[in-house]
Amino acid sequence: xxENCAKCRFRAKYDAxxxxxxxxxxxxxxxxxxxxxxxxxxxxxxxxNALAVKYGLK
Numbered sequence: 001x002x003e004n005c006a007k008c009r010f011r012a013k014y015d016a017x018x019x020x021x022x023x024x025x026x027x028x029x030x031x032x033x034x035x036x037x038x039x040x041x042x043x044x045x046x047x048x049n050a051l052a053v054k055y056g057l058k
Contacts, residue, residue, distance in 0.1 A: 004039075005035055005036055005039035005040075006039070010025065010026035010029070011026055014026045014055075
């Protein structure tokens with residue numbers, strides 16, 4: 001599952017244009033997605049920090 005989050009097309013849409021409909025949908029979705037939570041928790045702390053800054057995560 002973790003490889004799916006890293007290659008997610010919706011995530012790529014967000015990266016390309018955060019204000020696009022699919023980009024905003026992806027950003028909303030990661031708040032509760034169990035796959036994203038598993039992916040994020042499995043990352044090394046430095047990568048977590050980078051994603052937290054990039055995506056405005058807490």
